[in-house]
Amino acid sequence: MFDVWRSMVARCENPKATHFKDYGGRGIVVCDRWKEYPAFFADMAWDYAKGLTIERNDVNGRYDPMNCRWISRSEQALNKRTTLRVEFRGRRMAFVSAWKASGALVNLRTAWSRYSRYGWDLERALTGAPMKQGRRRKEGRCGNGHLLTATSTFISRRSGRVNCKACVSANTARYRARLLSQPEAQA
Numbered sequence: 001m002f003d004v005w006r007s008m009v010a011r012c013e014n015p016k017a018t019h020f021k022d023y024g025g026r027g028i029v030v031c032d033r034w035k036e037y038p039a040f041f042a043d044m045a046w047d048y049a050k051g052l053t054i055e056r057n058d059v060n061g062r063y064d065p066m067n068c069r070w071i072s073r074s075e076q077a078l079n080k081r082t083t084l085r086v087e088f089r090g091r092r093m094a095f096v097s098a099w100k101a102s103g104a105l106v107n108l109r110t111a112w113s114r115y116s117r118y119g120w121d122l123e124r125a126l127t128g129a130p131m132k133q134g135r136r137r138k139e140g141r142c143g144n145g146h147l148l149t150a151t152s153t154f155i156s157r158r159s160g161r162v163n164c165k166a167c168v169s170a171n172t173a174r175y176r177a178r179l180l181s182q183p184e185a186q187a
């Protein structure tokens, strides 16, 4: 936890620190109380666990007891990815803002994987019904109606389930097209 504190202070106050330009350089500061490690420890140790990382709720706000919480690395990675800018109802905004604006009907991780991994269109990724309530499959067809045969399918090594080749390649193509159309997506 001391290392977390030390890097937090460094990226806000030391122009030579690795990420200074994204923190101190953007006006992000550490509150006066937290300039001393014991005070930081007193405020934050109670729910700290090894490997957690400190996150500000308001990304433009400072490091202080009201604005900070501990999150896991995978949650942090999700938060970073979902700053990807998208066109939502006529306005450009971060994916996470679109998710909030849509009412956060599905959880963020689900919405993000629908959009980025499965290639759903944005509106449906954010507001669509949970996948489990999806349409019922016809016998011998995938969810999108492709005929399932020995040559049109493969067994996923990861899930062990039968995958439809036509759907997988369509999703992959949509995902690639989306990445290529958004050069600023490179984080």
Ligand SMILES: [Zn+2]
Residues within 6 Å of the ligand: 142, 143, 144, 145, 146, 164, 165, 166, 167, 168
């Ligand atoms: Zn299919």
